[in-house]
Amino acid sequence: MELWAIWLVLAGILLVVEMLTLTFYLLWLGIGAVVAAVIDWIWPGSLELELVAGCLVVLVLTIFTKPLTRRFHAVAEYKDAVDDLVGKHGLVLEAVGADSPGIVRVGNETWSALSTARLEKGETVVVVSRGSAVLHVQKWGG
Structure with missing residues (x-):
């Protein structure tokens, strides 16, 4: 398979994953991969040039769009889906402690969790x- 096609496949994967996360982090990497594909299509066999050009595009996009995306998130009252977990109840699947993370299920998702008090399997939190990447939980008293 031609290298430019591999770059395009990589770009497609990154763009699809970006659509699932909506974070803008993978979008710039996908665009960098497209630039690398175009360079390989025009000048085949120039891997170093492709890598440098792709990295430069990613760097420039990240630097110049970071203030824009920060403003977009602030104006649109952007809220990460994980923030919606705060206040929800879950079930301890593996014991949770302050210095030893355990596993809890909140809704239909499992998460690593920490707690100030030791929580045993089966307790509601x-x-x-x-x-x-870690939820902070406490025992639910209700």
């Missing part, structure tokens, strides 16, 4: 906040 409420999500109090979230980290980048």
Whole structure:
């Protein structure tokens, strides 16, 4: 398979995943892959040039659009779907502690979780906040 076609397949995958996440992070990488594909189509065999051009495009797009996307999120009252988990109830699947993350199920999703108090399997919890990839939970008293 030609390298330009591989770049286009990679770009397509990145763009599809971007449509699922709506974060703009993968969009710039997808555009960089398209630029690399175009360069390989025009000048075949110039992998270094493709990589440099693709990386430069990604860097420029990231630098110049970061303020724009930040403003877009602020004006549109952008809320990450994970933020909606705060206040929801879940079930402990694996014991949770302060220094040893466990696993909880909230809705139909499973998450790593931390808690200030030890929580055992089967206990009901409420999500109090979230980290980048970890939920912070506490025992539900209701």
